[in-house]
Amino acid sequence: MRRIIWNILKLSPAIVAATFFSANGAIAGEVNEQITPVAELSEETTPMAQVTSVSQFSDVQPTDWAFQALQSLVERYGCIAGYPNGTYRGNRALTRYEFAAGLNACLDRVNELIATATADIVSKEDLATLQRLQEEFSAELATLRGRVDALEARTAEIEANQFSTTTKLKGEVIFAASSPFGDTRADTDNNPNNNPDLDSNVTFSNRVRLDLDSSFTGKDKLRVRLEARNIAQFDNGSTSTSSPRPNLTGTRMTRLGFDGDNGNDFGIGEMWYEFPLGDALKVRVDAVSGEYNDNINTFNPAFESSGGGAISRYGRFSPIYRQGDGAGVTLTFAPKSPISASVGYLADNNNNPNAGFGAFNGSYAAIGQIAFQPSKAFGVGFTYARTYQNNEGVNLFDSTGSALANRPFGNIATTANHYGVQALVSPSSKFALSGWAGFSEATAKTGLNQGNLVVNQGDDAEMFYWAAALALRDIGPKGSTLGVIFGQPPRVTNSDLTEDTDTSYHLEGLYKLPINDNIAITPGILVIFNPEHNNNNSTIYVGTLRTTFKF
Structure with a gap:
């Protein structure tokens, strides 16, 4: 021709x-x-x-x-x-x-x-x-x-x-083979001899996410996520009659970063709309399952993704970004300068019209962050969150840290002030060092006298946590990541009631190996020393082989 x-x-x-x-x-x-x-x-x-x-x-x-x-x-x-x-x-x-x-x-x-x-x-x-x-x-x-x-x-x-002129379909599928192992389950008492044995059964499970992303102006985005999963939570179980869960390890410190089980029934995983106002202001409105880690810079880019980052829940980012889970709005002001600012408000029971619930009268989390990032090589963020959780389910750190840190006064209404600092140092594209530290003050809003638990309105508790993470990229094939994360999950350091007596340590190692642009395999090991901040508990391990497909 x-x-x-x-x-x-x-x-x-x-x-x-x-x-x-x-x-x-x-x-x-x-x-x-x-x-x-x-x-x-x-x-x-x-x-x-x-x-x-x-x-x-x-x-x-x-x-x-x-x-x-x-x-x-x-x-x-x-x-x-x-x-x-x-x-x-x-x-x-x-x-x-x-x-x-x-x-x-x-x-x-x-x-x-x-x-x-x-x-x-x-x-x-x-x-x-x-x-x-x-x-x-x-x-x-x-x-x-x-x-x-x-x-x-x-x-x-x-x-x-054609499906739509404005909508694109994206998907992520995770296949995971995992198993916790060790001598005994963790508990909170001081008797090391009565802990039940830890069952080391290997599980094979999955998570499927289908994202429908639509744009109407070219600068905005509407996302509707469909999600189905059956990944077990390796924690201290649940006595809920609606969704009972076995006590596998005795501690939430062993939870995976991508776990969750809805019986593999597809449901709305999240729904939000994001659009700009002018050149510097971005507005994000969450309607279902909004989370601040999706809306605000977490300064842990190598490990924040549940499908391609850390294998553990605590290793993904600071627990301060886990405050709130529901509907609300987040504003990010990012002018053309190293300094940016974000504020947000999320309500957990926003659709409940009963007294003590709703968008403003029930559980909520308000957050503010000032970020300084002059280049991709360095960034630091200072974050504050104010939360209120009613007695429908207090969980101050969203299942990271000890049971006492998440419920320092039991399941009664609690307010808390959370302070956090996060930093990232990445002198080259192949090396990144990140970390965070946080301090929280919680106050009981009501009293409770139930057996050995006596709580007075106004009782206070203080919690502290920290972590550091190292990411080495392209160690082997291009796009690979070798990661190590070490830290202390949330721990009650001072309280009018009960404190965590010892200190737990979180150690995690992983290696993400890309097979091609759409498939990655990540073997990893999670080690929890002194689970539940109790030296009487034996070390617990969680091994995981995660395979992630993206399309």
Whole structure:
């Protein structure tokens, strides 16, 4: 085919025009199946004025294989134009609109030459050659015409049956083989001899997420997530009659970062809408299962993802970003400077109209963060959160840390002030060191006298936690990550009731191995020393092999 076009290009513009016309735009349709409407053509694609010398094209060199053909068309016939920036772009695909414009220019020039009787330029021999070529290659031209007709039919079918012009489907699927192991389960008493044995059964489970992302202005995004999963929570179990859960390890410190079980029934995992206001303000409205770690910079990019980051719940990011889970709004002001600011409000029981619930009278979490990030190599954030949780389910650190840290006064209404600092140092794209530290003050809002538990309204408790994480990228295949995370989960350090007597330590190692752009395998090991901040508890391990598919 290229040989045919080359022979044609050596002839007059009339031959070029007539031959392309006979092909009915086949070549244009072959190299560019998608037709760009005239209204969408940018200024960059607007042809420049007629050139008078091929040297006016900055991207055409005398060594180019088509140089002589272009030189002949420009200097002999004058029907070649370029782009406003002085380029010809001979290697890019030709749209049908560009073909029509070029064809019309050549035909106008041919008519002008014929009208002025320039017989020495456009000869009868040229026209006879054109007729012979049309007859000789009639089969090829008919084939091209048929291919274009088939492509147009396929395009029409796709346009008629496409899912949406504004919505894209993205997905993530996790297959996980996991098992906790060790001597005994953890508990909170001081007797090391009565702990039950830890069952070391291997589980194979999954999580599926389907994200429907829509945009209506090109700068906004509406996401609806469908989620199904059956990944066990390796924790201290649940006595809920609606969703009972066995006591597997005796502590929530062993939870995975991607766990959760809804019986593999698809439901709405999250739903939010994000849009800009001006050049510096971004607004995000969460309608279902909003979380601050999705809305605000956590300064732990290597490990924050549940599908591709840390294997543990605590290792993903600071617990201060786990405050709140529901509906609300988050505002991020990020001008073109190293300093940015975020504020947010989430309500857990926003859809409940009963007294003590709703968007403003029930459990809530308000957050504010000032971030300083002059470059990708360094960043630091200072964060404050104010929370209120009613007695429907107090969980101050969203199942990270000890049971006492999450419920220092039992299951009664509690307010808390949370303070956190997070930092990231990444001197190169292959090395990153991140970490966080947090301090919380909780206050009991009501009293309780139940057996050995006596709580007075106004009782206080203080909690502290910290962690450091190291990420080494491209250790092996490009895109791989070797990670180590070490820290202390939330611990009650001072209380009017009961304190955690000892200190637990969280150690995690993982290696994310990309198979290709869509598949990654991550083996990892989680070690909890002195679970539940109790030296009487034996060390517990959790081994995991996570395979993540993205599409």
